[in-house]
Amino acid sequence: MKWKKATLVFLAAILLLTAVACSGGNTNSGAGGDSGTNAGGQPSDQKPEQITLRVAWWGGQERHDRTLEVIKRYEELNPHVKIEAEFSSYNGYWEKMAAQAAGNNLPDVINQNFGEYLTQYTQRGLLYDLTEFTKNGLIDVSDVDQSVLDSGTLDGKLVGISLGTNAYAAMYDPALFQQAGAEEPKLGWTWDDVDQRVKKVAEVADYGVDNLESNRVFEIYLRQHGYRLFNDDGTGLGYDDDQLMADFLKMKLDWVESGAAPTLDIANQHTSLEDSLIVHGKVGLMFAWSNQLVSLSKAANRPLKIAPMPGPNEDKGMYLKPSMFFSISNNSKHKEEAAKFINFFTNDVEANKILKAERGVPISAKVREAIKPELDEATQQTFDFIEAITPHTSPIDKNHPVTAAEILKLIDEIDEKVLYKQITPEEGAKEFRKKAEAVLKR
Numbered sequence: 001m002k003w004k005k006a007t008l009v010f011l012a013a014i015l016l017l018t019a020v021a022c023s024g025g026n027t028n029s030g031a032g033g034d035s036g037t038n039a040g041g042q043p044s045d046q047k048p049e050q051i052t053l054r055v056a057w058w059g060g061q062e063r064h065d066r067t068l069e070v071i072k073r074y075e076e077l078n079p080h081v082k083i084e085a086e087f088s089s090y091n092g093y094w095e096k097m098a099a100q101a102a103g104n105n106l107p108d109v110i111n112q113n114f115g116e117y118l119t120q121y122t123q124r125g126l127l128y129d130l131t132e133f134t135k136n137g138l139i140d141v142s143d144v145d146q147s148v149l150d151s152g153t154l155d156g157k158l159v160g161i162s163l164g165t166n167a168y169a170a171m172y173d174p175a176l177f178q179q180a181g182a183e184e185p186k187l188g189w190t191w192d193d194v195d196q197r198v199k200k201v202a203e204v205a206d207y208g209v210d211n212l213e214s215n216r217v218f219e220i221y222l223r224q225h226g227y228r229l230f231n232d233d234g235t236g237l238g239y240d241d242d243q244l245m246a247d248f249l250k251m252k253l254d255w256v257e258s259g260a261a262p263t264l265d266i267a268n269q270h271t272s273l274e275d276s277l278i279v280h281g282k283v284g285l286m287f288a289w290s291n292q293l294v295s296l297s298k299a300a301n302r303p304l305k306i307a308p309m310p311g312p313n314e315d316k317g318m319y320l321k322p323s324m325f326f327s328i329s330n331n332s333k334h335k336e337e338a339a340k341f342i343n344f345f346t347n348d349v350e351a352n353k354i355l356k357a358e359r360g361v362p363i364s365a366k367v368r369e370a371i372k373p374e375l376d377e378a379t380q381q382t383f384d385f386i387e388a389i390t391p392h393t394s395p396i397d398k399n400h401p402v403t404a405a406e407i408l409k410l411i412d413e414i415d416e417k418v419l420y421k422q423i424t425p426e427e428g429a430k431e432f433r434k435k436a437e438a439v440l441k442r
Contacts, residue, residue, distance in 0.1 A: 048080035051334050053341060054107035056086040057324075058093035060273040062295040063358055070351045074344055081337060089272065094405075101126055106329035108338040112160045114151060114322050114396070116404030121327070122154045123402055128328040129157040133339040140347050143365040151322045151396070160325025161342050164360020165386055167320055167393070168216060169290045170307040173205075173300075176284040180204045185285070185307035187314070187392065191251065194285070194310050198260045201284035208260040210277050210286035211267035212252060214415040215408035217287055220309055221248050223394070224317035234401030236440050242429040249418045249425035256419055264419050274299040290382050291323050291360040297378035304378070306385050308392065318389060319396040323360030361386050403439050410435055 057067060064087050071083045086107055088096060094117065100106050106126060112118050121127050133139040134149075139161060141149060152160035170185050177184050182197040198208025219229045221244070228238035255261035262277065270277050273292055277283040279299045288296070290306060297304045309318050326345065328338045344351060349370045352362055357379050362368050368383075375383065414428045423431065 050080050050082070051337055052082045052084060053109065053334055053337055054084045054086060055109040055341065056093075056097070056107040057111040058088055058090045060089070060295050062274070062298055063087075066355050066358055069354050070345065073351060073354070074341060077344075078340075081341075083341070091271070104331050106331055108329060108332040108334055109341060110327050110329055112325040112327045114160075114325070115400040116402070116408065118152075118160060118325065118327075119154060119400050120402045120405065122157065122159050126330055127157075127159040128330050128332065128335055129159065130161065130328065130339065130342075131158045133336075133343075134158060138336065138339045139343045144363045148322070148363045151398075152325050160322070160327045161346060162322035162325055162360075162363050163346065164291060164323040164357060164362060165320055166323035166360040167290045167318060167386060167389055168220060168287060168309055169293075169385065170285060170309060171278060171288050171293055171296060172285045172305055172307060173278060173281065173283075174303065174305050176201050176205050176281070180284070182284075184305070185310070187308045187389070189307075189310050190312050191310050195251065195255075195260075198255065198285055199258060202258075202260045205284055206282035207262050207277065208284050209255060210283045211256075211261055211264065212287055214248075214252070215411040218245065218248055218411055219397075220317045223319070223397075224311060224313045226313075226316065228397050228399070229407070230397070230399050230401060230404065230440070232399060234399055234404075234440065237433060237436055238399075242426075242433055245429035245432060246425040249415065249428050252415065253418055253421075253425060264416060278304065289321075289323060289360075290385055291358060293382055294356065294358050294376075294378045306381050308385075308389050315392045316394050318393045320386070320390065320393050321396055357382060401440065403442065406439050407436050410439070 055071065057063070059067075067087070068085060071085060075081060075083060084107075086096075093111070097106065097110065101121075101124070112121065112127070130139060134141045141161075148162050148165070149158065152158055152162055172185055174184060177197070180197075180201040180203060182200040183193075185193075185197075194209070200208065202208035222229055222239055225239075225244055227244070230236070231238045252261070256263055262283070267277075270280075273279070273288075273295045276286065276296065276299075278286050279296060281300070287309070293304060293306050308314055311317065326342045328335055328342070332338055345355075346362070347364055347367065349367055352364075352367045352371050353374055356375065357371070361383055362371070372380075372383070410432060414423075414432045417423045417431075418425055418428045
């Protein structure tokens, strides 16, 4: 009898183990997937772990609103995921990220920027290599151009998935140009053309041109002249003639002195896209990233247009840039769930109908094709613009050193000194070289 009892207990244990092994307990929680089913598609008793993902990005109100709506959709499709959104303007974003990085408390998914910041965060070991997720399909890149993936690859690691293709561009108010009798910008126009036209527009508007984002525009200005901001190994500047910077600063100073551009005091009162001078109809021209036309047009509530950067040699100056990346921080405890969210953000058609390419032209060919019929005029302009200028661009510079952020900030500091007439453009160019070389050799 005891032997029979022992046998029954043993058989029951075997049956129990078999049942557990067959149940599978699949917890795959891809966007829109049945995370509560087993491998055979039958309901599973095992529910996905409830998790919280922190997602951080920068931008204006338009971007915040669209992103929050996409997050809401993701949470509805994935009820086991709660997303904490952390967003701010670009200016305050990096200070916040630096503080969180110092405390080993970066969000799971973080907005990253091509160049100085991506290099810095990669070399500090703060970003996770996403290669495994693209290989196992958790992040689907099957219809993404290889050059797009290369833009997020540093030191052999895929540290960022691009959220859109972008280019620096001229944004202008066609009504003000027409009223001033100034020819509208187009491919092949030059900085001399800019000078003449913005002074004309200033006769019918408060100003002709908004204050330039000097660090970005100067980089393009250098490329037009056959140089780069940094040398090959990032240990020095990529140009020898200081007259290049002096001429650039002199052009900006002349615009302010002639009334074609606002003083820094006025420009600094309009730092957000939604509150920019072109939105208020007070300026005819500004320079910004192509994806920002969407927010500018919506805030202005009237047609604005986009045009290529001026030359000469605009083919050398212009480049296509990942508008920004989503990266996963190394300290994230939910890397797979973070990867699923990035996949949803870049590949879900309905999500991208909400986003409407506000971060740039989508990297997925499938998504681009699907949302085209639903684009508003401004977004359609950005699609057409990227397509039109692509043959007139050169490869983006990938030699930004870790200290590049300091150099770009230094350009703005020198620019400010010149515009406040504390130093001359020539003195500014020399001071920049001295300070920049010291930082780069550090």
